[in-house]
Structure formats: C-alpha cells, structure tokens
Amino acid sequence: MNWVGLYNYWIVIFLMMTGFYIVVSQGNLVKKLVGLNLFQTSVFIQYISMGKMPGGTAPIESSAPAVYSNPLPHVLILTAIVVGVATTALGLALAVRIKQAYGTVEEDRIREEDRNV
Template sequence: MNIIGLYNYWIVVVLMLIGFYIVIAHENLIKKLVGLTIFQTSVFFLYISMGKVAGATAPILDENYQIYSNPLPHVLILTAIVVGIATTALGLALVVRIYEAYGSIEENDIQVQDTHDRLECQLEAYGRQKPPTLFDQETN
C-alpha cells in the first residue's frame, strides 16, 4: 500500500525532473519551451492527484452520488493551463524575434555572438580615444 500510495507523486517528480533536465541541458530554445511545458504539466498532476478521493466521482452534483473529488485543484489547474499556453505563446514570439535578430535559436551561438559584439564595441570605443593605460603613460 505504501508504494502504490505514493506512486503518483513519484511519477510527478520524474516528469518534473525530465522537464528540468531539458531546460538546463539543451541549448535549443524551442526544446527548452517544450521542457517547460512538461515541467508545468507535472505540477498540474501534483495538484490533481491531491484532489482525488478514492471511490469518488467528478464534482458535478447529482443525486446518485455521495462522494466527490475536491473541486478546488481542478479550478486552479484549469485556469493555469490556459494561462500556460498564453505565456508559452509569448515565449514562442520571443524565440521568433531572437531568431530574426541572431539567426540562430541555439543558446550557445547567441552567447558567442553577444560576446563578440561586446568585444567589438569595446575595441571600437578604445580605438577612437586611446585608452590611457599604465603602459602608455610610462613610455611617454
């Protein structure tokens, strides 16, 4: 009974970890978003599993049934799903813009380009007004 009683939560943990792993180990931004949705679903499962009562039925009142599952988690998760898709869409729109700006949706490429740009900017700034380094002052 002990093992069966906690099985749901363990699968929730496994799903959560898979989502977590995708988010931190993969570089592709779309894949990261898919990972986030998996992570999200695992939280949904956690809530819904807690709301379930053994031998109960769906919380739609009827004279034939006495025990109902807890409706509160259902409400919270129902709205969370729709909000989740809205925020995912926002993420996807950001991915599209990132691809237009950098020509890549791999995190690594984006970072390399950023570093490159920053160095170039710095070099350009130094080129216009000679940096007064210690070395220069000594030679003059």
C-alpha cells in the same frame, strides 16, 4: 508504510525533473520551452492527484448520492493551464524575435554572436 500510494507523486517528480533537465541542458530555445511545458504539466498532475477521493466521481451534482472529488484543485489547474499557454505563446514570440535578430535559436551561437559584438 504504504509505498504504492506515492507512485503518482514519484512519477510527477520524475516528469518534473525531466522537464528541468531539458531546460538546463539543451541549447535550443524551442526545446527549452517544450521542457518547461513538461514541467508545468507535471505540476498539474500533482494537484489533480491530490484532489482525488477514493471511489469519487467528477464534482458534478447528481441525484444519486455520491462521493465527489475535491473541485478546488481542478479550478486552480484550469486557471493554470490557460495561463501556461499564454506564457508559452510569449516565450515562443521571444524565440521568433531572437531568430530574427541573431539568425539562430541555439544558445551557444547566440552567446558567440554576443561576444563578437
């Protein structure tokens, strides 16, 4: 069993769980979105790690014979990065609106205000 070959995946899982932990344990909505971004980037690293070939180069055709890494995960992750920033922008806009409506972005105080209404 070659355990070294799993190091990438384990770090990815660690980063993913760190993002997940921030999302569930921290009360500030902006920090939750940072956690969501950490989670997201860890998934990107997972995909790109899977596309790596031993001794490969970037998948751009060259005259010299070469082994290319798998271009398909690269394409999927390019799409995912841009979609990710779009969703982050929407989340931040929601946070700004919540700040305008409640005067805070802390989850506990938002819940208190809801209870008072």
